Amino acid sequence: MVKKYSQLTKTIWMTLIILGLAGMGHGQSLQEVMKARGLSEKDLLAAAKTYNPTGKKDEYIVFSSGGQSGQVIVYGVPSMRILKYIAVFTPEPWQGYGYGESESMEVLEQGKINGREINWGDTHHPALSEMEGDYDGEYVFINDKANPRVALIDLKTFETKQIVVNPIFKSEHGSSVATPNTEYIMEAAQYPAPFTNEYVPLEKYNEIYRGGVTYWKFDRNAILTLNRRAVKRLKKAGVPTKGLKDLEDQEFQGEDALLSAVGEKVGSEAAMKNKAALLKYAEKEGRLIPGKSFTVEMPPYMQDITDAGKGPSFGWSFTNSINTERYIGGFGKGNTKFQDRLANEAGMSEKDTDYMHVVNWKEAEKLFKAGKYNKINGHAVISMADMVAANALFLIPEPKSPHGNDVTPDGKYIVVAGKLDTHASVFSFEKIMQLVKAKDFAAKDPYGIPILDMKKALHTQVQLGLGPLHTQFDSVKGVAYTSLYVDSMVVRWNYEEGKVLSKIPINYNIGHLVSAEGDTIQPDGKYLIALNKLAIDRFNQVGPLHPQNHQLIDISSSQMQLLYDMPLPLGEPHYAQMIKADKLNPIVRFDKKSFKHYVRSGQERIERNGNKVTIYSTAIRSHYSPEIIEVKKGDEITWHITNTERAQDQVHGFGIDNYNVHGSLEPGETATFHFIADQEGVFPYYCTEFCSALHLEMTGYLLVKP
């Protein structure tokens, strides 16, 4: 059949050529191009499905972890073009992140651990914020496996706004995961360690080393601002606004702070009476709230991937584990103890099953609110015993060394893929609840946690292939896609009916995979991306460190079709989420009034107070004002620069020779730089963006006198 079609096609192309279409006035015809480049008709179809002519926007946006680069990668689907690397844990000068610009320095400062700057992260699992189980396009969270931390990126600006350090973990993996209304961001530990920061010998592993899951409280209204627009709207809504102008652009940490400040202006009674309107019209910024966050203590199994229940399973969370053997034998000549035992990879995968941890986080929240926790390193830890007593923590055996742990869109099932098992295990939440309610426990683990019977909790098991890992979902009810690491394939199957539908080979070694809106209660189907770990021969060689390969697959029909191979030029992504592009609503310029130290043209000045020098500058095509700044060696410089441009995309930069200072000034933004002028000499500063034909002339001198 294929041959026949090709014959026909050939005839038709011949006709096209004769008809004169082929040339199109641009040299080669389509057929000539296809022949010269070795493209089949299937390739041409894939090209048409992924090619974006100039100006065409993408339908979906992917937020991918950047692995050890410590960043988050943003790219478009179906064109598979990378749009941005967002700096998160790693300083990045283009964005001015961590190079002297105060706002970013403060964010990175939050990421210090025990006073030490940690300037990289091993990002794994991004989590888009959700409302009612659907991505809302407002925030994305990302974790650091190596130095347990979670960061928050605001999707209005695509900038990192917060980093929280896990106060008790020394490693994590199953993070970040959002509950269906982003009540919490979950962070599961990985390699057990003492919760405190002391040395504890490995002999005390079972007694002192611990795992757990931290539930970071998220508050969408953590920071409230009454800007001009808000005050105007309040006035229109009939709220007394006299004096509120004074509060403009101040940031209030939480509702109470705002209401109290407004109360002082308009009277507390009026403030409380208009609370709803005040909160409605104030600008809001979400933050994770460490003081309202808690950790559920878990045994020193290595907790792993975590997912949140939804629909019927709302209020629960599920966390895989490996090494329930609690193997710490170590291996290798030179070990200071336990020499010549099995390697971890063998010792940690001896048992046929590990445990899924089943947590009722709603109950845990109650325990937290009731004060049933211990404070460790200033952080609330709910003990296993208290969780067990509250019927809020259970274990279910799952096939050995599992990897994926994915709740189905309807919230009825949890799909676990066994890695060293060829099956996917589909657990039924309903059956789990029946066992829980009936207290039908098969056993207890050494830490007193009830263990449910695996078979009784299972809906079905389906043989998928070698090395099944992670599962994503289709718009078609019951249809799922699972990555097969060892087979280098994606399998399409039905978890309700328990049958395999089709497979597609990928190149090579797929880890996670992501489908369009795949973690929501209503996946879109359409596109699936295989997040492959190796590229080997797929791309031109660029030295011994290769790019990864993200492969776009068309899942709009029952037959999966490979569309595109996309190299990853920086970092090893682990997981990604794909959101409908029209759910995002980023700003294209800043409201200059939202910056405390903004300067209008003509208000530029230099203020000196002892050895403290404050500079108020403006930047506009193509000059800074002022252009000459003379200070004394040792002066403490605070330099506010306002980009007074209104035009979209009209960014300026700011770099000074030899001071390791660089910032990006987007339209309307005021950036503040802080440094000590500790070197004598002549230091040119200049705009590091090609902002106009006279961009080279956008320069000035910082002169530091001895």
Next chain:
Amino acid sequence: MVKKYSQLTKTIWMTLIILGLAGMGHGQSLQEVMKARGLSEKDLLAAAKTYNPTGKKDEYIVFSSGGQSGQVIVYGVPSMRILKYIAVFTPEPWQGYGYGESESMEVLEQGKINGREINWGDTHHPALSEMEGDYDGEYVFINDKANPRVALIDLKTFETKQIVVNPIFKSEHGSSVATPNTEYIMEAAQYPAPFTNEYVPLEKYNEIYRGGVTYWKFDRNAILTLNRRAVKRLKKAGVPTKGLKDLEDQEFQGEDALLSAVGEKVGSEAAMKNKAALLKYAEKEGRLIPGKSFTVEMPPYMQDITDAGKGPSFGWSFTNSINTERYIGGFGKGNTKFQDRLANEAGMSEKDTDYMHVVNWKEAEKLFKAGKYNKINGHAVISMADMVAANALFLIPEPKSPHGNDVTPDGKYIVVAGKLDTHASVFSFEKIMQLVKAKDFAAKDPYGIPILDMKKALHTQVQLGLGPLHTQFDSVKGVAYTSLYVDSMVVRWNYEEGKVLSKIPINYNIGHLVSAEGDTIQPDGKYLIALNKLAIDRFNQVGPLHPQNHQLIDISSSQMQLLYDMPLPLGEPHYAQMIKADKLNPIVRFDKKSFKHYVRSGQERIERNGNKVTIYSTAIRSHYSPEIIEVKKGDEITWHITNTERAQDQVHGFGIDNYNVHGSLEPGETATFHFIADQEGVFPYYCTEFCSALHLEMTGYLLVKP
């Protein structure tokens, strides 16, 4: 005509559908996809010209500066997929660059200026190494405008191997530029400053502030190694090799060091006799040699883009300038001096012409070798007076505030584009030489440099459009492409005949542009990329900081055709070079024996010497050996880890909790990490690459006792 074709096409597609080709078993037909995605036939042709099905390699590789990201970007043409961000001036954890791995720490250490770590760079102009005016695919050089430095990237590994700090400049721009055999890498200053590091008031600008061009000597045989293969080959060539085994894998700095060491083994006579064979078979690494480099002093004009002569103009170099007005008036309220004068952008562009600096670098080299220089900050500076006396430095007026300065492939002309002028000025090297030889000088500048008459030196001037900047060349003789910044266009024109051929609009605001092999003596034509500064509405919005837009243009026929819009996700590239992919020959794994501290499996060990602990580890799927390491707080750790894999792409990573240490271990590589165990506690370390189904189990504990 177009309409007619469309009509015909429609009929033909209808036929295709009827014939059953359309479905192809994969859902939508090609026509349906085109309709659904709004693709024209022209779009489909562009898609076919740029789409790479899985496994298809690119024909060209682009090395692009990464702007303020401080990196170099590598991407493929025509697919426009980014293959790698090479870390250069900015630490990058995925590559393990600057996160504790000794080799990279040493490279970054070289980049310190006056003892200060500078962890970013403003990279502008990459230069591929050349032989006989053609890219040889061995090295790429890249500059840092902000903190004047030049870095060398080895294209065997795509890793940065060297950073040199300009000892006297405080700013630069026209760099990096290679002479035709990579004799030198040129680096032109930008914002004038004192050559010393002292404060000098702006009032002394004319007397003390200076510009210049540094000629960095490049030596391809800077580091020589006799590895096993080399010794074997020497033996075969009949060279006495007794005792040479002892020298294996030692690095010799230069030929003399190698010959002397070999002489000690086989006798110095035998060594000298076999010098040619020894140098032929030794492994070689190229380096910039600061001790053999020099700077030509220039007036405090702002030197800019620089190009090297070739063919008839070999031995000469050409450097633009702006602000020959020597305007330093400054501007802006708050200036500490000269308040309320014109802004730099106005004051620096008052005159109708600036100067092209014409340098005979071969003569400068002679002066340097003859010791005719002053040492400033330990660096050789040849004075303007000595250059003038040697007939080696001239000025030619060029239209005001020029930007581009490009020598034609045949070396006969220098094309200068005027930025504030609508013309490109084509200077004739032959005419320049006639004026020089006849000492036909129009005037002298205030520093005594002869000025040639512009008109006498011109071949022609061609009106190209608004804001012409940079020029690249075609395979067709005389044909050039110039970027029009203000017009947002590329113009195809003939610099020999002095006529415009065609134009194509771009989106938006093009800076540089690059054609295939465009800076060589034999450009390939075929592809041109517009390196646009703004993207505005071309891509999905990702906040106020947008990607740049590199647009691929088909120049294989006389009618330029836009093929592809490529967003740049990180950094603002300035310039790029495009090399034929088959000229590159990177390694895919390391020779383990090339690492001094490599460890075979079974040789792992921990050695303690006082508080110095040296660990010899191996990493292979999926375990480290050893897996448990116990040290005391305050111990100084040196940790050698050998990736003993042979499989291509089988990379491992190495990260330790809370020690800010991360490395990438490519197959065959031994990486060395150095840190003080200054924190007590339990610190998991693990492989940060998804190296196998059991990658999570590739872990160990670093235990630090109090």
